[in-house]
Amino acid sequence: MGRTIVTTSHKPDNESVEIARQAAEILQAELVERDRLPFTRLREKYNAENVLVAARGQITIHTPSGECFFHPSMSVPRVKAIRQGRTDHMVEAMALKTGDYMLDCTLGLGADSVVAAFVVGESGKVVGVEAAAELAYLVKCGLAGYREGPKFLREVMPRIEVVHDNCEQYLLAQPENSFDIVYFDPMFRYSRRKSSSMEPLRGLVKPDPLNSRLIKEAFRVAKRRVVMKENSFSKEFAELGFTRVIGGRYSPVAFGVIDKQEAAR
Template sequence: MQNRPITVTTGLKVRAAYVEQAHVYAAAIGGTYVERNKRGLGNMQEIYGDPLLVVSERVKLHIGDEEFFFHPSMANTRIKRLKSGDNDIVIEYTDARPGDVILDCTLGLGSDSIVFAHVAGETGRVIGVESSPVIAYLVQRGLQEFTVDVKAVNEAMRRVEVVCADHLDYMRALPDNSVDIVYFDPMFRRTVEKSQAMEPMRVLGNDRPIELAAVTEAKRVARRRVVMKERWYSKEFARLGFQILRKSSGSTNYGVIDLEEAGI
C-alpha cells in the first residue's frame, strides 16, 4: 500500500453542496481541498499529482487516465441469482447462513461483503475490514448511498459495516469465538494489479500476502470456518494450513479451515 497525499476538488460544475462534500471527504481521508477554478483534470494532475478525488454527482478517484468509483459490481447479479434459487460459490464454501456474524478481512470494493450481508440477513452482521483509508471511506459512503433497482441489494449494502484497519490488528482486539466466519480474498489485490481500469486500487490497496499470524487469529475468533480465495495452483493454501475441499473448474479455488470438524 502506498501512502500518497490526496487532493480533493469538485467537478467543473461547482455547486455549494459539492464544495461542502469535498471538504467532508478531505477531512475524512486526510486529504487537501483545492478549488477547481475551471481547470481540466490533466492540468490539476500536473500541478497536484495523483491521486485526485473529484466530488460531483458521483465521487470519482482519478489516477493517471483511470478512475475509480463505487459500484456493487457482481454483487447485484449474484444476489439476483441467489433469490432465484441458484448457488453462489463463496456462500457455498463459507457455509454462510442467516444470522451469521461474518468478518471479511479484505473488503476491497465490497462485493463479497454485500452478498454475505444478503445471506446473513437482518439478524446477522457483516464487518468488512479495509486498510486503505481512501478506499475504506469511498466504499463506506457508496454502501450507504448507492442505489440499484433491486431492493434486496440496497438493503444488503446498508447492512455492511466498514472498518478501516489492518485486519490482523483488528482481529487481535476481538474476543475468542466472536464471529462465525472469517474470509480472506488476497487474490483480489493481485487481480486488480493487472487491470488498468482498476489502477487506483492497485496504487492505494494493500497487496501484502496473508500472514500466518492472521490465520492463527482468524481460527481463534471464528466459531465455524476460515475461508481463503486464491488461484487454484497457489502454494498459499499449504503455507497457511487451508484444506482444498475440491478442485475448482475455474482459475480460482477456495481453501477452508473447518473449526467445528477440527474441534478447535
C-alpha cells in the same frame, strides 16, 4: 499508497462542495480548487497521485491507472442467482446462513460483503475492514447512498459496517469466536487479472499477500471457518493451512477453507 487530494467537478453544485469538504476532513487530505485543471495538471501542481472528486453528489477516485467509483458489480448477478436457488462458491465455502456474523478482512469495493450481507439477513452482521482510507470512505458512502438497482440489494447495503483499519490490528482487538466466518480476498493475484474492477485502485490499495500470523489470528476470532479466495491453483492454500478448496474447476478463482471443527479432530 500515494498522496491523495480532494476536489470537485469544474462547476460543482452545493452538495458536491459539501461532500468534498467532508471527505477532505475525514481523510485528512488537502482540499484543492479544481481551477478547470485536468487531472494530470492537478497531480503535478499538488504533487499528488490520487484525486478524489465530488461531482453530482457522488465520489470518484482518479488514480494513475484509472477511475473508480462505487458500484455493486458482480454482487448483483450473484445475489440474483442465490435468490433463484443457485450455488455461490463463496457462500458454499463459508457455509454461510441467516443470522451469521461475517468478518470481511479485505473489503475492497465490497461486492463479496454485499453477497454475504444478503445471505445473513437482518439478524446477521457483516463487518468489512479496508486498509486503504480512500477506498473505505468511497465504499462506506456508496453503500449508504446507493439508490439504483433492485430493492433487495438497496436494503442490504446500508447494513454492512465499514471499518478503516489494517485487518491485523482489527483482528487483534476482537474476542475469540466473535465472528462465525473470517474471510480474506487479498490483492496480489489481481496482477494477472487485468479485467478486475479493483485494477484502477492498484496504486491505492494494500497489495500484501496474507501470512500465517494473520491466519492464526483469524482462526482465533472465527467460530466456524476461515475462508480465503485465491487463484484456483495457488500454492497459498497449502502454505497457509487451507485444507479444503472449493470451486475453481471452471473458474480462475477458488475458496480455501479452514474449518475449526475439522481442525480440532
